Amino acid sequence: MDARAPHDVSDVLRKLAVVFTQFEGRLEQTPLIRKLTRGRFELADYRAFLINLRQQVKEGALWMSRAASNVDDVHLELRSKLMRHAVTEHRDFRLLEADYVATGGTLEDITNAEKNIGSEAVSAWMFHEASQPNPFGLLGAMWIIEGLGSIKAQEWGRMAQQRLSLPETAVRFLLYHGENDSQHIEEFQEMLALVLPDERVAKRIVRTAEVTARLYALQIEEIA
Amino acid sequence: MSKDVFITGCGSYLPGEPVTNDAMEDHIGRIHGKPSLLGRRALRWNGIETRHYALDSDGKPFDSNAGMSAKATEAALADAGLGVEDLSFLAAATTQGDYLVPGHATAVHGALGKRSMEIASFQSVCGSSLMAAKSAWLNIRAGEHKIAAACAGEFSSRWFRPSFYEGTALVDEKGRARAEADFLRFTLSDGAGAILLEDQPRRDGVSLKVELIDIVSLADRFDPCMWAGASVENRAAISDGWSISGPLAAHAQGAIALLQDFELLKRVIRAWVGVYLEKVDVKRIIPDSVDWLLCHYSAKSLREEIVSLLEKTDAMIPQQKWFSNLPRVGNIGSASIWVMLDEFLKSGRLKRGERVLCVVPESGRALVGFMMLEAV
Numbered sequence: 316m317d318a319r320a321p322h323d324v325s326d327v328l329r330k331l332a333v334v335f336t337q338f339e340g341r342l343e344q345t346p347l348i349r350k351l352t353r354g355r356f357e358l359a360d361y362r363a364f365l366i367n368l369r370q371q372v373k374e375g376a377l378w379m380s381r382a383a384s385n386v387d388d389v390h391l392e393l394r395s396k397l398m399r400h401a402v403t404e405h406r407d408f409r410l411l412e413a414d415y416v417a418t419g420g421t422l423e424d425i426t427n428a429e430k431n432i433g434s435e436a437v438s439a440w441m442f443h444e445a446s447q448p449n450p451f452g453l454l455g456a457m458w459i460i461e462g463l464g465s466i467k468a469q470e471w472g473r474m475a476q477q478r479l480s481l482p483e484t485a486v487r488f489l490l491y492h493g494e495n496d497s498q499h500i501e502e503f504q505e506m507l508a509l510v511l512p513d514e515r516v517a518k519r520i521v522r523t524a525e526v527t528a529r530l531y532a533l534q535i536e537e538i539a
Numbered sequence: 540m541s542k543d544v545f546i547t548g549c550g551s552y553l554p555g556e557p558v559t560n561d562a563m564e565d566h567i568g569r570i571h572g573k574p575s576l577l578g579r580r581a582l583r584w585n586g587i588e589t590r591h592y593a594l595d596s597d598g599k600p601f602d603s604n605a606g607m608s609a610k611a612t613e614a615a616l617a618d619a620g621l622g623v624e625d626l627s628f629l630a631a632a633t634t635q636g637d638y639l640v641p642g643h644a645t646a647v648h649g650a651l652g653k654r655s656m657e658i659a660s661f662q663s664v665c666g667s668s669l670m671a672a673k674s675a676w677l678n679i680r681a682g683e684h685k686i687a688a689a690c691a692g693e694f695s696s697r698w699f700r701p702s703f704y705e706g707t708a709l710v711d712e713k714g715r716a717r718a719e720a721d722f723l724r725f726t727l728s729d730g731a732g733a734i735l736l737e738d739q740p741r742r743d744g745v746s747l748k749v750e751l752i753d754i755v756s757l758a759d760r761f762d763p764c765m766w767a768g769a770s771v772e773n774r775a776a777i778s779d780g781w782s783i784s785g786p787l788a789a790h791a792q793g794a795i796a797l798l799q800d801f802e803l804l805k806r807v808i809r810a811w812v813g814v815y816l817e818k819v820d821v822k823r824i825i826p827d828s829v830d831w832l833l834c835h836y837s838a839k840s841l842r843e844e845i846v847s848l849l850e851k852t853d854a855m856i857p858q859q860k861w862f863s864n865l866p867r868v869g870n871i872g873s874a875s876i877w878v879m880l881d882e883f884l885k886s887g888r889l890k891r892g893e894r895v896l897c898v899v900p901e902s903g904r905a906l907v908g909f910m911m912l913e914a915v
Contacts, residue, residue, distance in 0.1 A: 322853065325851060325852050325853040326820075326852075326853075328848075328851055328852045329816050329819065329820050329852035329853065329854060330820055332812070332813065332816050332848060332852055333813055333816050333817045333820060335813070336809055336810050336812065336813025336814075336816075337813065339806060339809060339810065339813075340757060340759075340760035340761070340810060340813075341760070343760045343761060343806070344759070344760050352762065352803065353762065353775050354772060466809075470802075470805075470806075474802070500844075500847065500848065500851060504851060
């Protein structure tokens with residue numbers, strides 16, 4: 316059996332993989348992640364991390380739903396996938412809130428917190444994109460955000476847990492994300508195949524991944 | 540017009556007899572006389588079965604880094620039908636020379652003797668091999684020299700002697716070395732390799748035209764991943780390193796040892812793959828045009844998801860095109876790629892017109908190098 320994807324899909328996947336590794340490099344340089352990797356991460360940093368992740372986690376299912384509502388009848392399969400995806404994820408922010416409370420924080424603190432500048436940017440960008448007809452570029456955004464879930468979340472969760480001796484109940488969001496995504500690339504490949512080959516769409520997917528990665532990194536940079 | 544440059548000779552030098560997995564720990568010496576906690580796991584992971592040490596089984600050195608490097612250089616010269624008297628440029632690479640000062644090339648040149656020449660020293664980890672090769676390549680390309688050698692040597696085992704660890708913060712109260720220190724003891728070994736470059740191909744036999752040497756450092760984003768000269772905790776703060784605290788205090792802190800951060804290594808591996816995919820994406824490297832891959836990393840150690848990603852992005856070079864002698868000669872750091880190339884060339888597998896891609900990832904501070912060769 317040939318495991319290779321058709322060229323149009325593999326070309327986009329390759330470009331997306333490059334965007335993701337550059338994104339990882341950028342995250343590595345943010346003050347918060349530097350603290351984590353250099354053993355200077357404190358409980359206050361972990362709490363700030365959860366507070367600042369929450370907005371985007373909460374909105375993820377919302378922009379995905381909006382995107383689904385803008386997918387035309389020719390692409391019903393993609394619409395189904397987006398809707399299922401949104402259903403799977405739309406309660407995740409509750410888990411994150413529970414983790415926050417398990418660290419000793421109050422629910423009011425995390426639910427009342429303002430979006431940081433980067434979160435504002437990510438949010439505005441996502442809803443803007445999702446509001447376009449057939450917003451297929453968002454597959455690039457999903458690549459970045461799901462990649463965080465499958466590759467970075469567990470890594471960060473384990474480092475934070477180890478450094479701060481946190482109970483399992485305080486890191487469920489980060490750890491649980493990691494467990495969920497082994498089929499990540501396979502499923503993503505299938506979604507790409509639903510909208511490719513199309514040169515314009517291919518470019519848009521990569522561009523959307525680049526913008527999302529940059530704004531997401533800004534969100535992490537803004538957590539002092 | 541820059542000139543074409545050809546590898547016309549290749550040489551290697553492996554000290555002593557091969558040392559088996561069962562014998563290696565006693566050979567380099569057990570820390571506080573105890574067996575390592577991680578050794579077996581490290582050996583399973585790196586797949587190495589035998590290696591060479593320039594220490595005898597009592598821990599006494601019978602060669603030096605410079606001596607081994609010079610022997611490999613002489614072998615490369617001989618392979619090309621030349622001698623030291625023909626050499627006008629020597630680029631020497633190593634992770635750590637015999638001296639702290641001056642550079643490795645001075646010691647190799649001293650060991651070679653016979654004539655004055657231009658030299659250049661390159662100190663990094665595995666990637667220093669390609670830095671030296673690039674220097675030799677460009678020197679000929681620019682018309683500065685006609686005959687140049689790039690050698691690389693390692694004498695890692697002397698770093699693995701128990702005295703480098705005992706009485707330091709790297710060993711706990713039970714006398715066990717921490718993982719950052721222990722793993723590399725089961726990974727790295729000694730030897731040297733060299734290539735000889737000329738402005739014309741050999742009259743007889745196959746030469747390798749150098750098509751490209753690309754080296755990409757990602758030190759802008761990563762902290763040191765394999766290092767010596769700073770403790771595990773303070774590795775990012777160079778101001779706190781061995782040269783500031785002084786040799787005795789640095790030793791006590793565990794800063795005078797080769798160390799590796801395995802958590803970071805996982806991220807660095809993804810970053811290497813990212814650099815490679817980028818080269819493929821801009822068609823600087825065309826996987827389908829590669830007939831042989833010599834990678835200073837075993838295909839076995841690549842995790843399944845990385846292989847899957849390479850396959851799905853049309854970037855995988857099929858495993859039947861990989862050539863490696865890593866399991867038999869060990870991981871010799873910067874020397875590995877030349878020792879591998881030497882055995883590959885002498886195996887007679889390569890045919891004219893075929894392309895060889897050499898890939899040298901360096902965990903040091905996240906660097907990866909590529910060299911594309913064409914058999915002519």
